[in-house]
Amino acid sequence: YGNLTNYGTVNNSGTFTNSGTFSNSGAVTISSTVLFTTSTNYTQTAGSTLVNGTLTATGGAIVDIRAGTLGGTGTINGNVVMGGPLTPGDDPGTLTIFGNYEQTGTGTLEELMSPLSQSLLNVNGDVTLDSGSLLDITLLNGFDPFGQTFDIMNYDALTGQFSNGSSFWDDGYLWNINYGQNQIDVTAVQTPEPSSLLLLFIGLAALTFYAHRKIDKMRRIA
Numbered sequence: 001y002g003n004l005t006n007y008g009t010v011n012n013s014g015t016f017t018n019s020g021t022f023s024n025s026g027a028v029t030i031s032s033t034v035l036f037t038t039s040t041n042y043t044q045t046a047g048s049t050l051v052n053g054t055l056t057a058t059g060g061a062i063v064d065i066r067a068g069t070l071g072g073t074g075t076i077n078g079n080v081v082m083g084g085p086l087t088p089g090d091d092p093g094t095l096t097i098f099g100n101y102e103q104t105g106t107g108t109l110e111e112l113m114s115p116l117s118q119s120l121l122n123v124n125g126d127v128t129l130d131s132g133s134l135l136d137i138t139l140l141n142g143f144d145p146f147g148q149t150f151d152i153m154n155y156d157a158l159t160g161q162f163s164n165g166s167s168f169w170d171d172g173y174l175w176n177i178n179y180g181q182n183q184i185d186v187t188a189v190q191t192p193e194p195s196s197l198l199l200l201f202i203g204l205a206a207l208t209f210y211a212h213r214k215i216d217k218m219r220r221i222a
Helices: 194-221
Strands: 003-006 009-012 015-018 021-024 027-030 035-038 042-044 048-051 054-057 062-065 069-072 075-077 079-082 085-088 094-098 101-103 108-113 120-123 126-129 134-139 149-154 157-160 167-170 173-179 183-190
Touching: 048 054, 054 062, 085 094, 085 120, 108 149, 134 167, 134 173
Parallel strands: 003 021, 009 027, 015 035, 021 042, 027 048, 035 054, 042 062, 048 069, 054 075, 062 079, 069 085, 075 094, 079 101, 085 108, 094 120, 101 126, 108 134, 120 149, 126 157
Antiparallel strands: 149 183, 167 173, 173 183
16 A cells, blocks of 8 residues: 555565556566556556566556566556567467557657567557667577568557658668558568678778879879
8 A cells, every 4th residue: 555666576476456656667577467456556667577467557547668678578558658669478378468559759659570470569558659660570599581471569540650751771670550430550571682781782892982082192292
């Protein structure tokens, strides 16, 4: 019923119920069989929260991640405000939210893709992507996604877009982002052409050589 502030590590393997204030700046792990319930805001100012079980914010409480990371393959009941990196699944996998999701200007959706699975943020509510919010894609285990389309986020309704725009380069590929009525998809549409990279390298080398020759000539004249 009082104040609980975590600066270290909390590994809960049972049921945790909070009716006072809760603040995390360390590491909280909610294991697969755990029920973590709070009637006040779950506030994180640094550190990490890994939800593999169930995190529930009751009443008007929210999960307020102002900084630090959030991830896991579990379920969050309540509205989530994300101001840091969010990695669904971590391995990768799916993180489910029964509530609304807002990604602030300091928030990043960290999308992991491997040959066997991809990260998915499954939101049973509305999604708001504030100005400055980002999408980051990391390929694992040598995965080649070229020509493939991936569902990275589901929702009831969407407001806003990632600041990456409708297409961006990440992890060696050009990705197109499609903002649909109930989901966001990304497609790997292009990889850098070796010939183009070679021409760029040759051009930079020639420019550097010319600049050095010109400086040497000016020195001799002087």
